[in-house]
Amino acid sequence: MPGLRILVPVKRVIDYAVKPRVNRAQTAVETANVKHSMNPFDELSIEEAVRLREKKSTPVEEIVAFSAGPPKAQDILRTAMAMGADRGIHVVVEEKDALEPLGVAKLLRKVVDEQKSNLVILGKQSIDDDAGQTGQMLAGLLNWPQATQASKVSIEGDSVTIIREVDGGVETLKTKLPMVITTDLRLNEPRYASLPNIMKAKKKKLDKKTLGDYGLDSEVRLKTVKVTEPPTRKAGVKVEDVDGMIGKLKELGAL
Amino acid sequence: MSTTNLPLRHQVIRIYKELLYLSRDYPQGYDWARSRLHKAFSSQAHLKDEEAIRNGIKRAEFVRKEIEALYYLKRYRALRQRYDPIK
Numbered sequence: 001m002p003g004l005r006i007l008v009p010v011k012r013v014i015d016y017a018v019k020p021r022v023n024r025a026q027t028a029v030e031t032a033n034v035k036h037s038m039n040p041f042d043e044l045s046i047e048e049a050v051r052l053r054e055k056k057s058t059p060v061e062e063i064v065a066f067s068a069g070p071p072k073a074q075d076i077l078r079t080a081m082a083m084g085a086d087r088g089i090h091v092v093v094e095e096k097d098a099l100e101p102l103g104v105a106k107l108l109r110k111v112v113d114e115q116k117s118n119l120v121i122l123g124k125q126s127i128d129d130d131a132g133q134t135g136q137m138l139a140g141l142l143n144w145p146q147a148t149q150a151s152k153v154s155i156e157g158d159s160v161t162i163i164r165e166v167d168g169g170v171e172t173l174k175t176k177l178p179m180v181i182t183t184d185l186r187l188n189e190p191r192y193a194s195l196p197n198i199m200k201a202k203k204k205k206l207d208k209k210t211l212g213d214y215g216l217d218s219e220v221r222l223k224t225v226k227v228t229e230p231p232t233r234k235a236g237v238k239v240e241d242v243d244g245m246i247g248k249l250k251e252l253g254a255l
Numbered sequence: 256m257s258t259t260n261l262p263l264r265h266q267v268i269r270i271y272k273e274l275l276y277l278s279r280d281y282p283q284g285y286d287w288a289r290s291r292l293h294k295a296f297s298s299q300a301h302l303k304d305e306e307a308i309r310n311g312i313k314r315a316e317f318v319r320k321e322i323e324a325l326y327y328l329k330r331y332r333a334l335r336q337r338y339d340p341i342k
Contacts, residue, residue: 016333040334127334185334192323195276196269 003061004155004177006049007117008085009108010042012069012076013128020128022227029128029227031095038076041123043083043190044183048153049121050084051188058155062086064115068107070095074206081201082193088206089115097218101129105137110214112142118178124149135182145175149184263308270315271296277322282329 014020015035023030046065053060065080067073068091077088091107093099099107112120125132139146147153147162151170154161158177163170165184193201211217239245249255271292278288302308 016330040330127337185331185339189327189331192277192326194323195273 002118003059004052004119005061005115005117006052006063007066007108007112007115007120008042008045008049008063008080009066009068009104009120009122009134010046010076010080011039011067011123011126011128012036012073013039013126016040016127022229026226026228027224036072036076038079039123039126039128040190041125041127041183041185042080043123044185044187045121045123045181046080046083046085047188047190048181048183050191052153052155053084058157064089064117066108066111067091068093068099068104068211077206078198078201079193081204081206082197083191085204087204089209090206091209091211091214093211093218097220099218100220100222101131101133102137102221103216103218104134105141107211107214107216108134108138109141110216112138114214120180122180122182124182124184135180139180142178142180144179146180146182147173147175148182150181151184151186153181153187260305260308263305263312266312267296267308267315270312270319274315274319274322277319277326280326281322 013036014029014031015037018035020029020034022028046063049060049063052058053063063085065077065085065088067077067080067088069076071092073092074088074090077085077090081088089111108120111117120135120138122135122138124135135148136146147160147164149164150162151165152163155177160175160177160179160181162173162175162181164173165171165186237248239248246255274292275289278292279285281288299311302311
């Protein structure tokens, strides 16, 4: 039985701790001179791939990290390799023609074919666009089984058991490789990409490619109409006593 | 400086660099963390005893683990608050 060939796509996003600002033209969020880091859900996927290797229940042949994004996405791939991915593939896409989930899924399908991957672990969503579609679209394009928002993954041979948190309990899914998994927040605790590991990762192989190499271009299907800040919450009022509260509630039509 | 224990000296520098690297993400800012870190190390610079230096390195390793855990928890809590607020 052949080992696992895991593909982990990662995305460079605005750091979770930064408060995003809408640009003046209200077309997008300001990204210049803002701290970026790896999408936290993608860190979970890298960690899970590395843990599958460390668990040794099924041999892992290779963990490939992949990213499509601006030249700086390279740093994110280095982080992924510092956490334990064996090599990286970087498809350079300029920020102005960023891919949509469907575009990414089509690209990933080509990468999966090229790398002969049999397991793709993605973050369930990115914290910038929050589309949460790429994994599902990729599974559809490949016609592979998918388990979204996994909170536990175990692999024995080529059968995979996934536990997901659903409303009011947990759901257990069983399926066979090849498959697509997307990660939920409680899947694992990602390790920190330490300085020595980042240094070691600089020696790992990183391939630079373009969309053209995969016979694709960035077609745009979606149009962003407007981006605005969420409305600020209105200040509350203090009431003197119970009668005051009832009066207020009546005034608001809640009683 | 002829009696300086070189391997130990390298270990100290290595952990200092690692902590410095971690400081870049420190919530109070890099400058704050760097000056604190520098103070903590220079206050121990007088140590000559090998055993004491080893203990110092151990303490630094412990701090490194604590900071890594702090970063993880901080991020986990922020994400949980944003994406999964009921549980």
